[in-house]
Amino acid sequence: MRPVKRDYAPSRLRYRLARWWLSPRVRRTVTRWVPLGALAGIVGLVATDPANQAYAVERYQQTWAYIEARPEFAVTGVRIDGAGPVLSDRIRTALAVDLPASSLTLDLKAARDRVEGLPPIASAQIAVGADRQLVVRVRARTPVAAWRRADGLWLLDAEGVVIGSLERRELRSDLPLIVGRGAQRHVREALALAEAAGPLATRIEGVVRVGERRWDVVLDDDKRIMLPETGAVDALMHVLALQLSEEVMDRDVAVFDMRNRARPTVRLGEHAVHEMRRLRAMESGEDA
Amino acid sequence: MSDSDLFISQRIMRARRESALRKGLVAIVDLGSSKITCLILAIDPALLRAPRADGVGRLDGHAGLKVIGAATTRSRGIELGEIASMEEVERGVRTVIQSAQKMAEVRVDHVIACYSGGQPRSYGLLGTAEVEHGEVSESDIGAALADGEIPDYGAAREVIHALPVNFTLDHRTGLTDPRGLTGAQLSVDMHMMTVSQESILNLVQVMRRCDLELSGLVHSSYAAGLAAMTEDELELGGACIDLGGGSTGLSIFMKRQMIYSDAVRLGGDHVTLDICKGLEISAQTAERIKTVHGGLVATSRDDRDLIELPRDSNDHAPGRQMISRAELIGVMRPRVEEILEAARDRLDAASFEHMPGRRIVLTGGGSQIPGLEEIATRILGRQVRPGRPLRIPGLPQAQTAAQFSAAVGMALHLAKPQDECWDFEMPADRTGKQRIRKAMRWFRDNW
Numbered sequence: 001m002r003p004v005k006r007d008y009a010p011s012r013l014r015y016r017l018a019r020w021w022l023s024p025r026v027r028r029t030v031t032r033w034v035p036l037g038a039l040a041g042i043v044g045l046v047a048t049d050p051a052n053q054a055y056a057v058e059r060y061q062q063t064w065a066y067i068e069a070r071p072e073f074a075v076t077g078v079r080i081d082g083a084g085p086v087l088s089d090r091i092r093t094a095l096a097v098d099l100p101a102s103s104l105t106l107d108l109k110a111a112r113d114r115v116e117g118l119p120p121i122a123s124a125q126i127a128v129g130a131d132r133q134l135v136v137r138v139r140a141r142t143p144v145a146a147w148r149r150a151d152g153l154w155l156l157d158a159e160g161v162v163i164g165s166l167e168r169r170e171l172r173s174d175l176p177l178i179v180g181r182g183a184q185r186h187v188r189e190a191l192a193l194a195e196a197a198g199p200l201a202t203r204i205e206g207v208v209r210v211g212e213r214r215w216d217v218v219l220d221d222d223k224r225i226m227l228p229e230t231g232a233v234d235a236l237m238h239v240l241a242l243q244l245s246e247e248v249m250d251r252d253v254a255v256f257d258m259r260n261r262a263r264p265t266v267r268l269g270e271h272a273v274h275e276m277r278r279l280r281a282m283e284s285g286e287d288a
Numbered sequence: 289m290s291d292s293d294l295f296i297s298q299r300i301m302r303a304r305r306e307s308a309l310r311k312g313l314v315a316i317v318d319l320g321s322s323k324i325t326c327l328i329l330a331i332d333p334a335l336l337r338a339p340r341a342d343g344v345g346r347l348d349g350h351a352g353l354k355v356i357g358a359a360t361t362r363s364r365g366i367e368l369g370e371i372a373s374m375e376e377v378e379r380g381v382r383t384v385i386q387s388a389q390k391m392a393e394v395r396v397d398h399v400i401a402c403y404s405g406g407q408p409r410s411y412g413l414l415g416t417a418e419v420e421h422g423e424v425s426e427s428d429i430g431a432a433l434a435d436g437e438i439p440d441y442g443a444a445r446e447v448i449h450a451l452p453v454n455f456t457l458d459h460r461t462g463l464t465d466p467r468g469l470t471g472a473q474l475s476v477d478m479h480m481m482t483v484s485q486e487s488i489l490n491l492v493q494v495m496r497r498c499d500l501e502l503s504g505l506v507h508s509s510y511a512a513g514l515a516a517m518t519e520d521e522l523e524l525g526g527a528c529i530d531l532g533g534g535s536t537g538l539s540i541f542m543k544r545q546m547i548y549s550d551a552v553r554l555g556g557d558h559v560t561l562d563i564c565k566g567l568e569i570s571a572q573t574a575e576r577i578k579t580v581h582g583g584l585v586a587t588s589r590d591d592r593d594l595i596e597l598p599r600d601s602n603d604h605a606p607g608r609q610m611i612s613r614a615e616l617i618g619v620m621r622p623r624v625e626e627i628l629e630a631a632r633d634r635l636d637a638a639s640f641e642h643m644p645g646r647r648i649v650l651t652g653g654g655s656q657i658p659g660l661e662e663i664a665t666r667i668l669g670r671q672v673r674p675g676r677p678l679r680i681p682g683l684p685q686a687q688t689a690a691q692f693s694a695a696v697g698m699a700l701h702l703a704k705p706q707d708e709c710w711d712f713e714m715p716a717d718r719t720g721k722q723r724i725r726k727a728m729r730w731f732r733d734n735w
Binding site: 006007008009010012014015016018019022023024 | 361389393394395498
């Protein structure tokens with residue numbers, strides 16, 4: 001007898017497997033997490049082997065060295081804009097860059113800090129130019145005054161920064177002379193005084209900071225104009241007006257004291273004192 | 289069984305189905321005597337409850353459904369609509385579920401099943417309640433539903449459907465939703481349908497063996513009616529005769545509600561068996577001849593139409609066996625007439641002739657026999673038309689034939705269930721005592 005032919009039906013195991021496979025969580029696990037996990041495991045195994053790590057580091061360094069050594073990255077020269085020949089030499093020394101160097105290894109920020117550390121440099125920009133030159137653009141400080149100290153003569157810029165030393169006053173006779181402790185912090189005020197001097201400008205020898213609070217203007221014949229702490233320029237203008245009208249500074253005056261604006265005081269020179277006493281004596285003699 | 293037990297069991301059934309709906313994927317399994325069908329539905333709950341574009345009412349439920357998987361296999365182990373061999377039915381369910389899942393590429397866990405056996409019986413229930421605050425509220429409806437006196441339907445039977453059919457408010461009848469209306473006394477007509485308990489238990493067991501959760505059970509006569517009848521027929525009243533393989537289901541609808549249902553344990557298989565015996569051929573051959581050449585009304589031409597009977601491979605007799613189509617019709621017709629007469633008797637018993645709309649829809653595989661309409665009109669004495677299931681989105685062409693009415697009907701039932709009433713709160717004085725008694729019973733059973 002032939003076996004009874006049954007209609008097809010999936011076996012229970014097959015049915016359960018199919019359902020299991022269709023459930024989203026299983027499906028996601030098998031198609032996503034299991035491959036990901038296997039991949040992560042393999043990568044982890046390979047990466048934790050010290051030999052592999054050493055090899056990877058070595059390869060990395062080799063590649064990096066090769067790239068650094070490429071001529072495209074080489075910096076062959078230095079170009080300096082905005083500085084004279086003397087200053088350029090100092091900048092070159094301060095840069096301390098061994099040329100040719102790879103632009104990838106150059107620490108431009110540190111180099112800039114070094115250049116800006118030079119006293120005559122206000123600010124600097126350093127970049128690697130298209131022609132493989134290290135371009136240094138600097139703004140040099142301009143000396144505006146000479147400052148006499150016990151240890152010599154120094155050049156100051158407008159902010160009072162010491163730029164360098166001056167051997168003799170005659171070399172920069174165009175700059176006003178500033179004297180006194182703390183004078184470098186008030187360079188602008190001193191400059192304003194020197195500028196305001198007008199008819200006396202040629203006679204001004206220098207300005208002196210007195211007691212770190214106020215200025216004296218010293219003229220070439222050792223005459224002295226004492227100015228107040230505030231409104232120094234106005235007080236000087238006052239003196240200038242007197243000079244124009246009365247030619248007061250051409251007379252025998254040792255000190256013109258403007259410290260109290262309300263009461264300008266004049267200290268006479270030695271000869272004038274004698275002369276005045278003589279005249280007073282004459283007057284009193286006549287009277288007597 | 290008391291009133292509130294019905295309330296609770298109906299609510300549990302409803303809650304189960306709703307939870308399956310919320311999951312968004314439901315499989316529908318139609319366990320027929322000749323075929324097992326599975327449809328996998330993807331459900332969009334938002335669309336299911338969405339209002340219509342014109343703002344009047346809701347969208348028809350099936351807008352939120354989509355059939356994403358479908359499979360059919362020959363049925364095995366089901367006789368007269370009931371499970372006769374657990375193993376074979378399980379194999380059949382496995383087959384359809386697996387191939388439907390393969391088509392849908394999803395896994396389904398919730399199943400709504402329908403079957404045509406279980407010897408369904410219909411009962412009419414009447415519940416009455418006083419309206420408490422002038423206007424009918426949900427709790428009044430709940431009270432009326434809970435008041436219905438439940439007949440003694442026997443120990444080995446279970447309620448499969450219990451639907452409020454008609455509400456009457458102070459002599460005004462024919463209301464479908466009395467909420468908000470003013471009145472003093474509310475009564476509700478309920479239609480309750482019971483089936484044998486062991487058929488349900490068998491079904492639950494089959495689904496459990498297939499690792500599926502049975503979250504709903506529908507009788508196929510009800511489902512077929514929902515799918516095959518048009519809106520007007522459902523509204524005005526009509527009957528649906530589902531000519532299945534092993535049994536013939538009957539359902540009468542009125543105002544969109546099923547008011548009567550029954551089943552005749554006769555079907556297309558009996559016709560096949562008659563051909564098999566009358567022409568002395570194998571059952572498979574008989575089935576094929578029935579579907580290819582079958583008919584019910586003979587003309588003179590049919591005497592000359594000769595059908596060649598395929599030979600059984602064991603039969604070594606020479607010569608070819610031929611029969612005329614008239615002979616085949618002569619074998620088939622008495623049995624079909626018998627089925628229709630039995631259906632007519634059941635309809636008469638339900639006094640269908642007194643109903644206003646008397647349209648009868650024939651559906652199911654058997655309704656495709658040529659000439660059925662003619663003899664059905666003569667026997668049933670009514671306007672008869674063959675019915676095919678409603679087209680729902682995504683339904684494959686192969687599943688649009690008349691024998692898939694029950695499966696499609698289940699989808700419609702799922703989309704537009706008519707048992708929202710069981711969500712209404714039952715009056716507290718009934719539930720409280722019941723809950724305590726239930727808890728006591730649980731303790732007794734478990735300790």
